[in-house]
Amino acid sequence: MSLKATRIPAGSQTVGPYFRIGLDYLVDRMAREDATSEGMIQIQGRVLDRDGAPVPDAMLEFWCAGEANGPRDHGIPDGFRRAATDLDGNFTAKIMRPVGNRLEDGRAQAPHAMVLVFARGLMRHLITRVYLEDEAMNDSDPVLLSVPEERRGTLTAKRDGEEAYRWDVVLQGTDETVFFVW
């Protein structure tokens, strides 16, 4: 196949260390909007590298598919939120409480969000999912069941208070988060 003759998607390049210049505005605006929003959950955690060192220049984007995909008055859909890590690798994301959806063959998926991970050092973003540990449907979720049992926990956020969860993203190492081909 000739790459010149086909429309191959453009190649990815790292966000680098300075992405906040261009991308933080959305974090700031959403934080204002979400101060009073109901029906949302908070996910807090850290992004860590191979050595367990915090990644202070990572960005996470959460996508909750559903009926709220279109923009609201401020131009940002409820199902999308962006968060960035601080100097200690900590992030806080307020996202819509995810709902489940069905596969084409009728099986139900447990509530989950897709998470995109960007950072200096990542030439291409990573794709993962986050599930919530207190959802009963997790036990029958086809994607979770396709993950080796010993690694499923990396996709599950732990309850940490009222409408609040903890979830770390480990880029490499023994507790490496499950990432997906894309």
Add this chain to the structure above:
Amino acid sequence: MKDLPIVEGAVSGTQPEYLFPPYVSSIARSPRLPLLLLPKTLTERTGPVFGHELIRPEDNDLTAQHSGDPLGERIYVHGRVLDEDGRPVRGALIEVWQANAAGRYRHKVDIHDAPLDPNFTGAGRTLTDANGYYCFKTIKPGPYPWGNHHNAWRPAHIHFSLFGAGILSRLVTQMYFPGDPLQPLDPIFNSISDQAARMRLVSSLDMDRAEPDYALAYMFDIVLRGRDDTPFEEGRR
């Protein structure tokens, strides 16, 4: 999941590998365990749609965001966002950020000994129109040194972040300028191993769009992942 449509990986050579040792930062931050397959469910087949309320009038003119004119070579950067079938991607959110003409970012971790420009932030955003077209006015960024290896310099580039139709079309990339001799020396540029794919990140001088006695122009068309069969052409896109 064997019976379900699966999210496919990229064509070999057209996307960087996560581990690319010449780019030193990738060594401790790239996954080592096998990536798993994901079925194409509603989550993967849809994506966020952004509204015009997000964009202010000066957001696509990086030279007009302060009281004075920024220093440097004024340029237009424009082009079309297309899907894999060559169809325009309408309403695509494009976010850009870049160094100033001296090669310095307005960011606290940039300690390069080059001057900041009080009239230049280096951030812009826009939505593509009905033809998938976008245009920014900015200044040409300068090359700058970085710590990857001895005497490492990044070629001049503008960072691009795009949301197309569906979350799998999400792309963060960098646009380069034609004829820059630093490109073959740059591990980030070289991380895309297929030469044709790599060269598509290089914009082209566009004298048709240049304005005589005012500004040169560079054209940069961007193909995003996704095809006509993806179900998101609804609402305000």
